Structures are given as C-alpha cells and as structure tokens.
Amino acid sequence: MNLTPPSPTLMYALAIGSLVMFTYGFYIRVKIYGITGFINQFKYFSRNYIKFLRDVLLQGRVLNDPYIGISHFLIMYGFLILLFGKVILGFPFLFNLNLPLVLIFGSSYFQYLSLIMDISGILFIVGVCLALIRRVVIRPWKLETGMEDLLALVALLYLGLSGLLTESFKLIFSSLSSAWSPVGSIISLFLTSIPVNTAETLHILFWWSHVIAACIIIAAIPYSKLWHILAVPGNIAIQSDKPLGSITTPFLLSELLSNPEAMENIRFGVGNVWDLDWPRKFMVDSCTNCGRCDEVCPAVASKRALKPRMIIQKLKKQLITGDVETLTGSIISEDEVWSCTTCGKCMITCPAWISHVDFIVDLRRWLVGNSRLDKKKSDLLSNLAHSSNSLGMSQWDRQELAAKLNVKTIQENPNVEYLLWIGCLASYDSRAIKISESLIKILRTANISFTVLGAEETCCGDPARRLGEESRFQEIALNNIELFKKYSVRKILTLCPHCYNTFKNEYPKFGLLDIEVYHYSELIENLMRKGAIKIGKPIDTVVVLHDPCYLARYNNIYNQPRTILKHIPRLKVKEAGNRGKKTFCCGGGGANYWYEILEEKRISVVRLEELTDLNVEGVITECPFCLAMLEDAARIKGIDEKVSICDLTELISKSLDGV
Ligand code: SF4
Ligand code: SF4
Incomplete structure (x- = not known):
C-alpha cells in the first residue's frame, strides 16, 4: 500500500523497537545458559541434518499426532511465508530480493507472491483455529493450557485475520486484480455494501493493527512460549550424537x-x-x-x-x-x-x-x-559390589550352571566364535535358566561354536548405571572389558537385551571396540535365513510378540523376531498397538525389577492387558526380565494358567523337537 507520511517512519520505528526488544530478550535468554564452546557444540549439526530435515522442516514427530501436527504445520509454514513476504515487500531497502525474484519468476512474480500469501494467510488462520479448538474445546488430558498459551494463539489469530481483512478492504477501493487474492476477494464480496471511504479508513485501521500485532509477536518471542520457534530447531541442531541407548557420562x-x-x-x-x-x-x-x-x-x-x-x-x-x-x-x-x-x-x-x-x-x-537410597536399592548395589551380580548369588553357581548345561568355559575352550553372555537372571533364576537351556539347544542345532565365562561372568553393569551408581558401573565395565581382552573375545552373543544394549551402546565409551555384539534374535534370524536352523514341527497356537524396550526401541531389533516367528508352521502371530520401536514397557527396566514403587496398577499388568485383549493363547518375548514381569502380571490377574508366557528361544526349541 502507499502510506502517506509519517506512516512509513512510524512503521519502521515500530519494527526497529520490536527488533530491539527481541534482541534484548534473546540476549537475556541465552545468557542464562552460560554458553561456552558454542562452535564446538555446533559441529554436531553436520551429523544432525537428517533429524533437522525430518523433524524440523518436515515436522516428522509433530505430525505423529495428525490433528495437532497439521495445525502446527499450517501455523509454522503460514507464519514463515507471511513473514518472508512482508519482509521483502515492507523492507525493500533491507532485503531487496525483488529484483532477483523478478529475474527468476518473470514479471508476474508480484502476482504469484500475492497469491501465495493470500492462501498462506487462510491456512495459517485454519491452523491457529484448530489449535484453539484443541485447547478450549477438545482439551486432551495430556495438555495443560494456561493464559500464556491462549494469549499466544489469540495474538496469532488476530495477526492472520487482520492481514486478510486489510487485503479485503483494499480490494474494495483499489484496482488490484482479485484473481491473485482469491481469499481476500471472497471476503470482500461480503463487504461490498461498505462505502469506499469507510473501506479506506478500515483498511488503514486493520493495516496498522496488523503491523502492531506482528511487532508485538516478534518482540515477545524470547519472553514467551514462542521461544520454542528458535529453541526446538536449535536443540535438534546441536544435540550430541550419542546413541539413544546410552546415557550421559559425567566423568571417566x-x-x-x-x-x-x-x-x-x-x-x-x-x-x-x-x-x-x-x-x-x-x-x-x-x-x-x-x-x-x-x-x-x-x-x-x-x-x-x-x-x-x-x-x-x-x-x-x-x-x-x-x-x-x-x-x-x-x-x-x-x-x-x-x-x-x-x-x-x-x-x-x-x-x-x-x-x-x-x-x-x-x-x-x-x-x-x-x-x-532405600534398603532394596542399597541391597542391589551391595550385591553388585560384593557378589558381582545383581541377585547377590555365588559366582560359583555360574560355573556349576555351565557344567550342568554341558558348556565348556572360555578357560577350557578359548578358540570359539562366540562368547555367550548369559546375564544375571538367566544364570540364577530357575525360570530364566530355561531360556539359557533353549538358546544353547538352538546354538548346538546350528553347530555354532560358543563358550561361556562361567564363574568369571559378572553383571554387565546396566542396573548400576540406571540406578545412578556411575562409579560402580564404570568399575564393572572396565573389569569386563579387561576380561574380554584377556580372552581375545571377538564376538559376544547376549541373551538379555539389557546386557546387549550395555555392551553395544555404553561400553564403547570405556574402550570396548572391535568386538561384535549380537542379541540371539539377530543370530537366529541370520541362521534361519542361511538354512542352518530348520524348523519343522508346527505349533498350532495364537501368540503376540512383546518387544523389549532395550531391543526394539533402543536398538531397532524388532523385524528379526517377527521373521523368526514366520518360520514356525501354523503359528498365528497377532500384533499389539504398542509394538516395534513404539513398544510398551514391562515395568522391569531402569533397575525397577529390584525395588517397589507406589502405583495404582502395575506397569506389567497394563502391558499384559493390552496383549491379552488380542485374545491370544501366548505371549512371546526376548528378555528374561520382560518374561518375569509379565508372568508376575499373569499371576496377579489370575490368567497364568490360561495364557502362556515364554521366551522366543523356548518357542523355537519346542518347534525343533522331533526335527
Ligand atoms: S519434554 Fe516437553 S516438548 Fe518433549 S514431549 Fe514432553 S512436554 Fe513435549
Ligand atoms: S518410564 Fe516414562 S519417563 Fe521413564 S523413560 Fe519411560 S516414558 Fe520416559
């Protein structure tokens, strides 16, 4: 529009004031972080660009909830396009992109820009309305709505509406072609009864209120919830690239x-x-x-x-x-x-x-x-310190288990392909030992050369680290790494997903390099693909797979067990809503297995209900802790006779019988 003086001066003064407020707020906000070594941290951006592209530019995670995802997408891109358009139109002396854009898009460029901004404006308004409806009408339980949230949305809504109305009033008295402002021209059709003079006055009023709203919103970004516009992309850009399955290391x-x-x-x-x-x-x-x-x-x-x-x-x-x-x-x-x-x-x-x-x-x-720490947590740490395992049992029991399972220890048989790391639960717990037996039977069927550590196997350190006892964890990790070096271990095969995750994602930081780590489901799937394990005996039942968090979520191992199950004739496999990477916890991780916590319904019961609601006869898992938690839940619910809960190895072993 052609503003008569002093309007341009006032507009620029407002814009500068807004930018000064923004810059000051930005400085204050950033100051509280106490930033040092920014460039060093920014190096991660070169590794985070896919994450940035998917979850910032394409709004991947936001769109996982389609309603608010679409709303947020419309608001974000509507806002950015409008901001871009207003800046190049309103501040040509600062950002004179008009000339290059005319060269690229030809003389119709201004019409295209008008059309894009017109459509973006209405989509922006739709996005804000959807967000407002969600906060005021739908009100999902997870969402806490305060005055600040509503004020931000109302301000954005006003920004969009005032922009559209400004355009609509202008179309009443100007000779602009309505073809390039379809939304504005539709609105102006409802306003044709307004006299031209009034339309001009209203146009100026809405134009100014639009400029003021924009200046207030930009100035408010560092002082309000709108800070996330900068903070979320910034956080994603500079995140360190440690694996999801590892946690921070405060000292070495x-x-x-x-x-x-x-x-x-x-x-x-x-x-x-x-x-x-x-x-x-x-x-x-x-x-x-x-x-x-x-x-x-x-x-x-x-x-x-x-x-x-x-x-x-x-x-x-x-x-x-x-x-x-x-x-x-x-x-x-x-x-x-x-x-x-x-x-x-x-x-x-x-x-x-x-x-x-x-x-x-x-x-x-x-x-x-x-x-x-309460007694149970102290006992766990004391077990790790004095017995080298999480259950406070004798290390010699592990040696006896090896003898009972007829497996030579690494001291007796050092030249083997795999070191089978059994883990605490499957070494001592009578139910979980059955998983060890099944796995060993499968390995023998496939002629895999493997050995165990016997009395030298200790805890992997996962419960110590998740409980917060970092020194104990690192001590265990360093000792185990020395042990692997001593026996020139090249491949570790784990039965427990927690041990797997610890070796794979935590130990490299402490020096476990050049050793391949496998969970049994990876190895068995590979052996089946190669034909080294042939399953013949049908199992006529309906099961559901419970993916352990430390396998599926932290290590992307969820296709392998499904492929394995497909090899078992007549087995029907149902899928839970929470599966694969989005699986639901059994309640045993994070050292929770060893202590009690106040809760209305056990996590294991919540999970088991989801699984058994599928009318299955069995639940299959790949973790001794998940198995223990789910069996416990089945007993609590009184369905332990009705639903069988077993490990994947047990099912395979059963199917191998008679082959
Ligand atoms: S941490 Fe904050 S941003 Fe992330 S999901 Fe929870 S509430 Fe949302
Ligand atoms: S229990 Fe809750 S807070 Fe803890 S990791 Fe799982 S989802 Fe996050």
Whole structure:
C-alpha cells in the first residue's frame, strides 16, 4: 500500500523497537545458559541434518499426532511465508530480493507472491483455529493450557485475520486484480455494501493493527512460549550424537584413578538445573509443555508419581526464574525420580528431542551421591559390589550352571566364535535358566561354536548405571572389558537385551571396540535365513510378540523376531498397538525389577492387558526380565494358567523337537 507520511517512519520505528526488544530478550535468554564452546557444540549439526530435515522442516514427530501436527504445520509454514513476504515487500531497502525474484519468476512474480500469501494467510488462520479448538474445546488430558498459551494463539489469530481483512478492504477501493487474492476477494464480496471511504479508513485501521500485532509477536518471542520457534530447531541442531541407548557420562573413572585431584571438580548427579552443562540447559528450555511424553509414559499409565513433562518443566522453571534451590528430593520428589523405567518412549516421542532418561538418571545420581537410597536399592548395589551380580548369588553357581548345561568355559575352550553372555537372571533364576537351556539347544542345532565365562561372568553393569551408581558401573565395565581382552573375545552373543544394549551402546565409551555384539534374535534370524536352523514341527497356537524396550526401541531389533516367528508352521502371530520401536514397557527396566514403587496398577499388568485383549493363547518375548514381569502380571490377574508366557528361544526349541 502507499502510506502517506509519517506512516512509513512510524512503521519502521515500530519494527526497529520490536527488533530491539527481541534482541534484548534473546540476549537475556541465552545468557542464562552460560554458553561456552558454542562452535564446538555446533559441529554436531553436520551429523544432525537428517533429524533437522525430518523433524524440523518436515515436522516428522509433530505430525505423529495428525490433528495437532497439521495445525502446527499450517501455523509454522503460514507464519514463515507471511513473514518472508512482508519482509521483502515492507523492507525493500533491507532485503531487496525483488529484483532477483523478478529475474527468476518473470514479471508476474508480484502476482504469484500475492497469491501465495493470500492462501498462506487462510491456512495459517485454519491452523491457529484448530489449535484453539484443541485447547478450549477438545482439551486432551495430556495438555495443560494456561493464559500464556491462549494469549499466544489469540495474538496469532488476530495477526492472520487482520492481514486478510486489510487485503479485503483494499480490494474494495483499489484496482488490484482479485484473481491473485482469491481469499481476500471472497471476503470482500461480503463487504461490498461498505462505502469506499469507510473501506479506506478500515483498511488503514486493520493495516496498522496488523503491523502492531506482528511487532508485538516478534518482540515477545524470547519472553514467551514462542521461544520454542528458535529453541526446538536449535536443540535438534546441536544435540550430541550419542546413541539413544546410552546415557550421559559425567566423568571417566579411569581418568579419576590416574588423577585423584580431578575428583574435586566432579559433580555427582544433578541437584538443580545449574548442575547441567549449557546444551542441556538449552534442551530443557526447548520443552513446549506439549504433554506427548506423558501420554506414552508407562509410569503415567500406572499412575505413579512421575510425569516426565513435569520433570523437564520443573527444571525449566528453575532455569527461567534463576532459583538456586536443590530440586532433587524436594520439588522433584524421590518417588518421581525412581518411578521411571528408563524405557525411552518419551524420548522417541518428544518433538523437541529432549532426553528425559539422561535427566532422570542424573537426578538419581544426585540421590545416590547423597545416600538417599532405600534398603532394596542399597541391597542391589551391595550385591553388585560384593557378589558381582545383581541377585547377590555365588559366582560359583555360574560355573556349576555351565557344567550342568554341558558348556565348556572360555578357560577350557578359548578358540570359539562366540562368547555367550548369559546375564544375571538367566544364570540364577530357575525360570530364566530355561531360556539359557533353549538358546544353547538352538546354538548346538546350528553347530555354532560358543563358550561361556562361567564363574568369571559378572553383571554387565546396566542396573548400576540406571540406578545412578556411575562409579560402580564404570568399575564393572572396565573389569569386563579387561576380561574380554584377556580372552581375545571377538564376538559376544547376549541373551538379555539389557546386557546387549550395555555392551553395544555404553561400553564403547570405556574402550570396548572391535568386538561384535549380537542379541540371539539377530543370530537366529541370520541362521534361519542361511538354512542352518530348520524348523519343522508346527505349533498350532495364537501368540503376540512383546518387544523389549532395550531391543526394539533402543536398538531397532524388532523385524528379526517377527521373521523368526514366520518360520514356525501354523503359528498365528497377532500384533499389539504398542509394538516395534513404539513398544510398551514391562515395568522391569531402569533397575525397577529390584525395588517397589507406589502405583495404582502395575506397569506389567497394563502391558499384559493390552496383549491379552488380542485374545491370544501366548505371549512371546526376548528378555528374561520382560518374561518375569509379565508372568508376575499373569499371576496377579489370575490368567497364568490360561495364557502362556515364554521366551522366543523356548518357542523355537519346542518347534525343533522331533526335527
Ligand atoms: S519434554 Fe518433549 S514431549 Fe514432553 S512436554 Fe516437553 S516438548 Fe513435549
Ligand atoms: S523413560 Fe519411560 S518410564 Fe521413564 S519417563 Fe520416559 S516414558 Fe516414562
């Protein structure tokens, strides 16, 4: 539009004021992170570009919930297109893109731009309306709506509406072609009774209110929830590339042992937000309070004290207010911290890519460092310290198990292909030992050369790390790595997904390199494909597969067991809604197997109900802990006689009988 003086001056003054406010707010917000080594952290962007493309530009995770995904997509791209259009039209002396764009798109470029902005404007309004309806009318339980959320949406709605009305009034009195502003021209059809003079006045009024709304919104970004526009893409861009299945390493025990003075600078866990390094403060600040983590969390489903959203929000509140109180054990209760099973579902769901488990384990580390452990947790750590296994049993029992299973130990038979790492539960628990027997039978059928460590096998350290006892974990890891070196181990075959994840994703940081790690389902699937295992005996039953979190979610192993099951004649396999990477926890992870936590319904029962609602006769899993938890749930529900719960190896072994 042609503004008469002093309008352009006023508009530029408003825009500059808005930018000054934005810049100051940006500075204040970023200052609280205490950024050091920004360039060093930014190097991760070169490895995060796919994540950035998929989950920022294409809104991958946001679109997992189609309703709000579409709404957010329309708002985001509507806003960006309108901003781009307004900037190049309104500030030609700053961003004179008109000339190159005319050269590229020809003389009709302005019409195209008008058309794109017109359509973007209405789509933007639709997106904002959908978001408002969700917050005001639908009100999903996971979503907390405060005044700030509503104000932000109302401001955005006004921005869109005032833009459209400005255009519509203009079409009444100007000679512009309505073909390039179809939405504006449709609205103007309803306004034709308005006299031209009034239309001109209304046009100016709406134009100014539109400019003011835009300036307020831009200025408010660093001071409000709108900060996520910058924080979420920023957080995704600079995330470190550690595997999903590993957690943060606050110190290296090997370095501390060689330099004990360094101990003084070590923080044992996180007592409040100021104990976090700057990228993790920034991560906390990118939380949008969307509640998607709560929606998928098994602890929330079983009505435990934990809501992962609240853990992040409490840290965020402290970051913004500058409060320096200790959070852990007070504002964030101990029950909240211990309720997590470290299943990781929140992390793969969060659109901001927040690593909840890292924060929760850091809070646990603080509790461990301050001796805030009940008897069961202390017993677990004491078992690991004194018996080298999580159950407090004699190491010699492992040697006897090897003898009972007629497997030579690595000391007796060092030149074999695989070291079979049995794990604590399948070494000592009479039910889980049956899984070891089945696996060994399968390996023998396929002529696999393998051995075991016998009395030298210890815990892998997973429960110590997930419980927050980092020093104990690292001590175990370093000892095991030495052991593998001593026996020149080349391939490790694990029975338990927790051991698998620990060797695969945690140990490399401590020196386990050049050793291949397999879970049995990977090996068996491979052997079946090669024809080394031939299954003949049909099993006429209907089963459902329960994917363990530490296999499917953390390590993408979920197709292999399904391929294996397809080899069993007459077996019918049903699929649960929560399956594969999106599987639902059994309740045993994160060291939860060893302690009790207050809950309305056990997580294992919640999971078993989902599985048995499919009218199956059996539940198959690939983890001794999942098996123990689900069998326990079946007993609680009184269906242990009706539904058989077994390990995949047991099913294969049964099908091998008589072949
Ligand atoms: S942590 Fe992630 S999923 Fe949870 S509320 Fe925040 S942004 Fe949403
Ligand atoms: S890891 Fe699992 S149990 Fe823990 S907060 Fe996330 S979803 Fe909940």
